[in-house]
Amino acid sequence: MRIVACLNGDRRPGAHPALPISPDQLAADARTVVDAGADEIHIHPRDARGAESLEPQVLTPLLKSLRDAVPGVPISVTTALSAEPDPWRRYDLVQRWGELPDSATVNLHEPGSVEVARLLVDRRVGVEAGLASPDSARILAATGLADDVVAALVEPTQATTEEALRNASDIDTVLDRAGIELARMLHGADDTAWPLLEAAVSAGRDIRIGFEDTMRGPDGTEVANNAALVTAAVERTAAAR
Structure with missing residues (x-):
């Protein structure tokens, strides 16, 4: 089971005292x-x-x-439109990357994402397809990208755990019917982060945790840093084995 630490996301600087922003942080x-x-x-x-x-x-x-700090550890980078709202400019920036990450997440519901995914594949960067809804899963199936991406990120955005799990199940159904057998990571955000992590662990899926998804531990209290979130996630994966 792979554990991905999502360190900052699109949270504003100062959202948490330990939120890392600069390269050194x-x-x-x-x-x-x-x-x-x-x-x-x-x-x-x-x-x-x-x-x-x-x-x-x-x-x-x-x-x-990052590679000096954690040599050999895979590094994934976002390509979300929150980082560059103009789809055409985003494509141009990714095309001009010199140093390449090991992988990049691409949200398939965003305009221009299929083109960015194909560009990354051509550049031999692993693509993790972000699937926020069954429609995103249908895009993955219809475009043929499923043959080239390395993983599917099932990431429902609903505010309640019940709704998020229902949406995740609907996404899985589309993937199953299309015969897509990619590794699937399941994760939530804020109130659904820990319940969905628990569901992912129970299903034997890859998981992720970090300030991008939540700033609170399983008990609902604010944590000191990302390492505390990862430690709590590791404890849950160990308990499931």
Whole structure:
């Protein structure tokens, strides 16, 4: 079972005292979460102002810092439109990346995402397809991308656990009917983060946890840092074995 630490997401700087923003903060945080048991790091790169950015001059030094801090640990990067709202500019930025991440997440419900996914495949970057709804799963099936991506991220956005699990089940149904046998990660956000992690562990799926998804532990209290979230996730995977 793979444990991915999602360190910052699109949360605003200052949302938590330990939210990593700068390359130095992200590199130091990556070291702590790997020591806590994370197998992979997922990041939203930030520019000098703390805003999300896919600019090559932002990504390249960040990747180098991360690889120095956690050599051999796979690094995943977002391509969400929250980082670059213009789909055409996003494509151009990804095309101009010099230093490449090991993988990148691509939300298939966003405009221009199929083209970005194909570009990443051509550049030999592993693509993790973000599926927020059954329609996203249908895009994965209809475009033939399922043959080229490395994983499906089942990531329902509903606010309640019941609704999120129902949506996740509907996504799985589309994937099953299409014969898509990709590794599937299941995760929620905020109030659904821990319940969906528990469901993923029970199903033997890959999991992720970190400030991108929640700033609270399983008991609902605010945690000190990302390492505390990963430690709690590791304890849950151990209990399920």
